[in-house]
Amino acid sequence: MKDEFSFIRSIQPDRHHQPTVVAGIGDDAALYDAEEGFHEIAAVDTLVEDMHFTKKTMTPFHIGYKALAVNVSDIAAMGGRPVYYLVSVSVPKSGSWSEAELQEMYKGMTVLADEYGVDLIGGDTNATNDKLVVSVTVIGRVEKGVRLLRSNAKPGDVVFVTGPVGSSAAGLHYLLEGDDCPEHYLKAHQMPEPQVSAGRLLAQAGGRIALNDISDGLASEANEIAEASGVTVEIDWSRVPHDLHGETDEYVEKWTLFGGEDFQLIGCTGQQTWERLTESFEKNGQRLIRIGRVVEGKREVFLLKNGERTVLKKGGYNHFVKGD
């Protein structure tokens, strides 16, 4: 990049969605105001080229979109709405990323940001001798008192997800194999939709809810809840929703349980809240799918399939990195 400053000007938004910005991009740090009656939420996630994404399966636009989506999803998993983001990019000195590609990456972020009314308020760009690294920080807000923590699950709870899982992994598979990729797999992999509106309904339900976003696969996230809550989670295989059609059983199981990056939410809640939730989701034309239950026991997850109850480890596979 010839001139960091002219690049920064080129990605600088010309208006803000949020009225609480005081000073955005262009100074040492961003200044903004919190909102009365709300907690602040902060999350950061870094994506490394050829570890978390590859140009083989995603355009720069998709990479930007997804880098922000990953973080917006973390805000959704706290029941919050995203308000600001900051982007730190390390650009390869080899020139493997052109300035036009970097602009496209920021454009991918902007498209998602505009959808949710999120403002870019800061960040930095610097050089690296290696691959592209993009680190996104998102700041969000949720009503005071709302704590949708992983540690909230209790025996007797319903376990639910907000939508089908496994399509992102299926998309990655098809793209890497060079096969024709069904459109909905492609979208799940390249432009996953963070479940902000589902998170907001969960936050507004007013009950005790444990919540996690499914970034590393259903098995992994269920284990995190079991671990944090000190409970056993049972998942009924026949109830796990997916949109994988005409695939072998082996792939369906692999993608659904261990695929990750679908960014649906997994949660646990008591029967009463569950009933309120299904009502409010239905009223909003959204769905919440019951996939299991929480029971007393060790901090582990079981899969109920064909009458068998087997331990479901985090396991799975890490993105597309072989031998990981």
Add this chain to the structure above:
Amino acid sequence: MKDEFSFIRSIQPDRHHQPTVVAGIGDDAALYDAEEGFHEIAAVDTLVEDMHFTKKTMTPFHIGYKALAVNVSDIAAMGGRPVYYLVSVSVPKSGSWSEAELQEMYKGMTVLADEYGVDLIGGDTNATNDKLVVSVTVIGRVEKGVRLLRSNAKPGDVVFVTGPVGSSAAGLHYLLEGDDCPEHYLKAHQMPEPQVSAGRLLAQAGGRIALNDISDGLASEANEIAEASGVTVEIDWSRVPHDLHGETDEYVEKWTLFGGEDFQLIGCTGQQTWERLTESFEKNGQRLIRIGRVVEGKREVFLLKNGERTVLKKGGYNHFVKGD
């Protein structure tokens, strides 16, 4: 790293300094409350191994310390006090960083964080095929109404710095050359002190002040102020403070003007505020050194030296990367 979760537990603070934490490390995102009467401040900076730091001149402890210091300095440059930080680390799969070294890096951050009462509330760790990348987000606070922006300078202003510059670059030079490094150069390079208390005095002065932290060298930061404020900045070479003794003129000029990473602050303010400031700094046993003035003209910086007035470009050199 064998197990990310056990590593996260190992770096998790067992107590918080800030009473406004609601939920720190260990969930999808951190939850916290803002403080009434204050703006929130957010900054992010990424350091890439062998670009911004090298194990040749810094231990893992120093690298952690500095990664946080860089960001705390950005908060200081807004007049704020740092309250929270989030750390995202990409760890080389080659094993070039041991888990013990990563622990040391976090320890370096903790030492600085404890000094300023800053709490680690989130982040992530992931793998990379390349060098270590550490991205730190810091959240701070400053009294509502305080805006120490780069764009605040006006003709007639005093230009000042908060302390000597050039020692960090001198330290880097000695360490890379393998020469015996004077202790104060070593400290400036490995454990630079962010100027939080100076920033706080400036914030509390109640006047119009333009402010920048000197991360990329005096010349570069002065140019940023000139650029953002639409003014000309004149720096009087004979007034620029440094602690470089027994060095050649060439090195003194290079390190002082272009060295960077000293994390002193450079600012501009009107005569009346300047007088209040020198008083309040003196009262606190701190100093503010006048090094020049702001005049009308193009957005540029001049160096006044030996009766000559020459344009001072951002120029300089970028850290220790040759041919950059």
